[in-house]
Amino acid sequence: MTLFEQRGDESMLFKPKKSASCGGLSPGNAERFLREEFNSEKNPDLILRRIVSADGVVALLAFVNGMADERKLDEFVIRPLERGTIRGSAPEEMITRITQIAExxxxxxxxxxxxLIAEGMSALFTEGANACVVFETRGFEKRAVGEAVNESVVLGPKESFTESLRTNITLLRRVMKNPALTAEMLEINGAEPTPAALVYINGRTKGSLLEEIRGRVASVDTDTLITSGIVEQLIEDASLLPLPRILSTERPDRAASHILGGSAVLIVDGSPFALVMPVTLFSLMDSPEDVYLRPPLGSVLRVVRYIGALVCVLMPGYFLALALYHQGMLTTEVLSTVIASRQMVFEPIAAEMIILLLIFQLIREAGLRIPGPIGQAIGIIGGLIMGQAAVAAHLASTVVLIIVAASGLGNFCIPDYSAQLAASYFRMAAVIAACLAGLLGVTAALVFAVSVLADTESFGKPYLAPLSPRRSRRRPFIIRGRIGGASYEKGA
Amino acid sequence: MKKARDGLRSVSMAALVSLCVCGVFGPSPGSFTEGSNTAYISVPLAALVSGAAGAALFALFRSGGKTFPELLDPFGRAVGTALALPLALGLLFCAVRPLSVFIQVLHRLVFDGAVFALIQAFVLPVTFFMAAKGASSVGRTALVLAGVIGLSFAANMVLAAPGFDAYRLYAGLGEGAGQTLSSALSYSFFFMTPLLGIAVNAGEGDLRGLSHRSALVPGVKAAAVCFAAHISTALSFHPAMLGDMIMPLCRIAFVSPKPGAIYRFDKVFVMIWLMGAMISAAYCLASGARLVSGVLGAESDLTAALIFCALAAGLLFLPLALPAGLNERVRFIIERYGAALPAVTAAAAAVSAFRERRRKRA
Structure with missing residues (x-):
């Protein structure tokens, strides 16, 4: 079933001012109606082309300039009509006998x-027909399939999703040549109704999950322009938790591996990201690279990533707790180094840590927003030169700078962008807790966070699975299994 | 069914953490050093006996086909509630005792001279938050943190191992096997109470999973942990030194002849074990709340949980206002005779389950 057929009678983008039957409508009536609808006095985008057939019948072809593929129209609709005889032909015959458009x-x-015309299709009105023929002739400009930017890998496929819904579904179908792969078309109510596809393998994805997603998508009602980022926020489980409960990926192979594992994927037209549901915290920590490396290497990478995440979240708070409250836990040498590095630094160590963490976020934001080489330069200037200058000017101590830098590197080990930002949030919470009560504060914050995470669910799936609730496994979940064996985890 | 199995597995993990925490930090060092330190025999023995007794009770409860609070229904609401109260009180004491020990340790060793209320301000809200969410939620938290807690126990013992000396075990059973067995019976309060918490939290869907393993396996594991912890303490300190200590386990690494940077982790270990104490307290409070609201037929456990949290906070703040001697006396009475509390409720439930089974067979 094609995208065009699946839509049924529902159209997507354009809400008409009124609805009327084509039955009895001559090309002239249709022209008047469409001119009024498209405000064609001021809007020259609507093209209304009159065609005279070989037997002298006048037909009207309507399409939007730039949205429809004019070459396709010219070759497979206009020319066959001009050469054909259509007098007395039923509209069905236009499809089966005269024109040569597949859909x-x-x-x-x-x-x-x-x-449908507003979406890029074209409509043919003929004299005396009780219906018009709508052709799938969409052919607007779109970005070509490019390389993944945010989830780049050394080994493995390079291509990423684009803004075209059709292209994205095709990319998934190219990875999974499975007849049971279903791309169910949905409409999301935003400022403009936006088409979206719910992709899953029929029989493998749980029906209850699909019902839940359909229900949540149907409940979306907003005046905002719909993109995947907006949809993600509107359909995920309501909570103040900063961690994402939906995985946003730009890689078709990653989305496909999750679909094979029983997840469902929502692709929104106009967004180059697929939304994977449900996810766990540990699937956010997986990188596509893990599967493309041999198990020992993939496992080492994962272990390093988890250590990085722990360093990112806990190290600044832990150091601050030791420096402020538990100096006895530091050896004389370490304590002397900390004291020596802080000589002449005017602000308290807690303020220094918080300021440096904020500056780190500042440099990161600046680097992200500025394109390519300049962004890299900002990172170097911010990281090295500013750091050096801050130490020289006694605005920051080297030890705290090293802690913040190590924590920042740990943050970059987290593969998911939203999870990276959430880790920064938890890091700051741990720092504040350490300021307030040292290790006791960090401990209380940690138990609180784990308790909240343990109760969190993503579309009915526990967020900390398979760690909590525990599932029977033959190996620790961080260790990657063999490919092909029963222990190989899809999407892992 | 899968969710029910997950729930019981989570609750079992919370119970295991609670058994270990209560077994290691519950009994006061002063009480088991009379004559000689035989806690490494009496405490694991208490855990094993409790595990075996728990297994037998669970089998009986399961054969009754009713949840724990429902087993108390045949006695009538008033008597049923009265019979449930001893176990609820036991759970409350089991929640408070380790927390109280940790708050004292934090006050003395970590935050020298800090106000008790400030320390409690960080410990209690998180504990009560977990308790209010229920035992299943506490169990899921325990599943995440249990590994770290276990590792910290092991690491502490490994660090302290060079300082172990067998001569400190001299005096053997001290005042005799009778004394050791009597202590084991008393310490069973710290094991029987959290174990019964599993039965209290088992819903109708969990009854099939409520097998003897739910009690015996945690009992054996807790016995192993308690043995390791108490033998390490006994090998590190002479019984005469233990009388004045609050938490000797966190100081065993200091006896090591090779102190270094890594031996300064004592406070980190205390914090990690504190996580266990918070989980244990939350589990006991949630179980107590579940029991009371189940017996009273309340739809939600939240009200009971909040009342239990308030009582726990009161019990933790109360010693500040009472004379030290009175506190010690209360602690001594609970430690010595507390095992009777869960026994009363368990016996009532067992009688009811037995009757139920006979009725079904007839």
Whole structure:
């Protein structure tokens, strides 16, 4: 089933001012209706092309300039019509005998026809017909399939999703040549109704999960322009938790591996990201690279990543707790180094840590927002030169700078961007807790965070699975299993 | 069914953490050093006996086909509630005792001279938050943190191992086997109470999973942990030194002849064990709340949980206002005779389950 057919009578982007039947509508009536709908006095985008067939019948072809593929129209609709005889032909015959477009259908409501025209299709109105013929002729400019930017890998496929829904579904189908792979078309109610596809393998993904997703998508009602980021926020489980409960990926192979594992993927038209549901905290920590490396190497990478995440979240708070409250836990040498490095630094160590963490976020934001080489330069200037200058000017101590830098590196080990930001949030919470009560504060904050995470679910799946609730496994979940064996985890 | 199994597995993990915490930090060092330190025999023995007794009770409860609070229904609401109260009180004491020990340790060793209330301000809200969410939620938290807690126990013992000396075990059973057995019976309060918490939290869906393993396996594991902890303490300190200590386990590494940077982790270990104490307290409070609200037929456990949290806070603050001697006396009475509390409720439930089984067979 094609995308065009799956949509049924529902159109997507354009809400008509009124709806009327094409039955009895001559090309002239249709022209008047469409001109009014598209405000064509001021809006020259609507193209209304009159075609005279070989037997002298006048037909009207309507499409939007730039949205429809004019070459396709010219070759497979206009020329066959001009050469053919259509007098007395039923609209069905236009599809089966005259024109040569693979996807075409009859529409009896001119309002729906107008909406389809706005989406890039074209409509043919003929004298005396009770329906117009709508052709799938969309051919607007779109970005070509490019290389993944945020989830780049050394080994493994390079291609990433684009802004085109059709292209994205095709990318998934190219990875999974499975007839049971279903791309169910949905419509999301935003400022403009936006088409989206719920992709899953029929029979493998739980029906209850699909029902839940359909229900949540149907409940979306907003005046905002719909993108995957907006949809993610609107359909995920309501909570103040900063961690994402939906995985946003730009890689078709990653989305496909999750679909094979029983997850469902929502692709929103106009967004180059697929939303994977449900996810766990540990799936956010997985990188596509893990699967493309041999198990020992993939496992080592994962272990390093988890250590990085722990260093990111806990190290600044732990250091601050020791420096402020538990100096006895530091050896004389370490304590002397800390004291020596802080000589002449005017602000308290807690303020210094918080300021440096904020500056780190500042440099990171600046580096992200500025394109390519300049962004890298900002990172170097911010990281090295500013750090050096701050130490020389006694605005920061070397020890705290090293702690913040190590924590920042740990943050970059987290593969998911939203999870990286959430880790920064938890890091700051741990620092504040350490300021307030040293190790006791960090401990209380940690237990509180784990308790909240242990109660969190993503579309009915426990967020900390398989650690809590525990599932029977033959190996620790951080260790990657063999490919092909029963222990190989899809999407791992 | 899968969710029910997950729930019981989580609750069992919370119970295991609670058994270990209560077994290691519950009994006061002063009480088991009379004559000689035989806690490494009496405490694991208490855990094993409690595990075996728990297994037999669970089998009986399961055959009754009713949840624990429902087993007390045939006695009538008033008597049923009265019979449930001893176990609820036991759970409350089991929640408070380790927390109280940790708060004292934090006051003396970590935050020298800090106000008790400030320390409690960080410990209690998180504990009560977990308790209010229920035992299953506490169990899921325990599943995440149990590994770290276990590792910290092991690491502490490994660090302290060079300082172990067998001569400190001299005096053997001290005042005799009778004394050791009597202590084991008393210490069973710290094991029987959290174990019964598993039965209290087992819903109708969990009954099938409520097998003897739910009690015996945690009992054996807790016995192993308690043995390791208490033998390490006994090998590190002479009984005469233990009388004045609050938490000797956190100081055993200091006896090591090779002190170094890594031996300064004592406070980190205390913090990690504190996580266990918080989990244990939350589990006991949630179980107590579940029992009371189950017996009273309340729809939600939240009200009971909040009342239990308030009582626990009161019990933790109360010693500050009472004379030290009175505190010690209360602690001594609970430690010596507390085992009777869960025994009363368990016996009532067992009688009811037995009757239920006979009725079904007839």
């Amino acid at each position: 075409a259908r009859l529409v009896t409501d001119i309002g729906k026809a107008a909406r």
